[in-house]
Amino acid sequence: MPTLWIQSCLIAPPPAPPPLLLPFWVKSKVHLASVTDLTVLTMLILQISAVVSAFISLLLTLIALGSDHWVLIGNLNRGLWKFCRPSASSYICFTYSMDLEPDSYHATRAFLFFGMIAGAISCIGLCCTFFPFQLGSISKTKSSAIASLIAAGCVLIAMATFTGCLTPQRSSEWSYGWSFGLGWASFPLFLITGGLAFPLDRAVSTAA
Template identity: 25%
Template sequence: MLLILLGVLILHLIILILLIVSTAASAWSISGSESKDLWYICSNNGNYNCRTSHNDDSIQAVQALMILSVIFCFFALIAFLYQLFKLVKGGRFFFTAIFQILASLFVMCAAIIYTVMVAKDSNDQFGYAYVLAWVAFPLCLISGLIYIVLRKKE
């Protein structure tokens, strides 16, 4: 049982790191020498120049959803650690599961909005931060489902 709990905790930490990196990294889309993320558009034409991202409603929605996913994943981690020590024997980690599944839904919605947004610009390619967000989505969903099934045993 200890190995299962340790495995779930490590999976949760990996998901949290993936979400933080995908939210903060500067490579959601790349076009030529220009890289775009949720916050800045940076170009590398001999010197590195960054300007703030456009204030479109879609990019603000992606920013908000990614921040919410990080927050909910962090709260799920705190809830898991709290329930690990305070939950009665035989109890399930429903509270943690709800937070984790909500985090996965937020990541999915953010990635879908960004996909539709970048599809308008045909010369853009997706960057590694975008891929990390899509990798974090199923991991986060699987983690939430594991929390639903997981029972506390003594």
């Protein structure tokens, strides 16, 4: 009896079952599915980020172009199209005369307007990436990226022109307003939009 008990204790446990061996085509499909899921997730993140950046930059450009708080001189607010002064109950605004406006105002308006058009093209093109249609051989993402960089260049020229022409007029009662700040803020956002659209274009080309 003791001998049988010792022999039963010395018997080795049964070997573990061999690992499940998948065929190579199954392994390749699993790997391809994981890579595809990662690519789709990357594309979705880039799409959403680019659209949000394009929309915000375009919105800031529109607000800056149409608002009247570019320069604050005491109680007077000056914009690109008119200036306003306080009255008894509210502000009274007066439109600039075309003959009396400095050339810097015309240049700032023109380049901001061009930047607004390019930004709108970029925003529309990025929104169209969510829909499965193609305009011939035109890449929607690459066109949007180029349009964003063009918009950034136009905004940079406009803001640099306005800043350089008004800098010598600084005084203790003279300061830039929030419209001026929004104009400058749209410039890096257009660059960010272009920086997001180019990787998105590469991801779309890879997925295709």
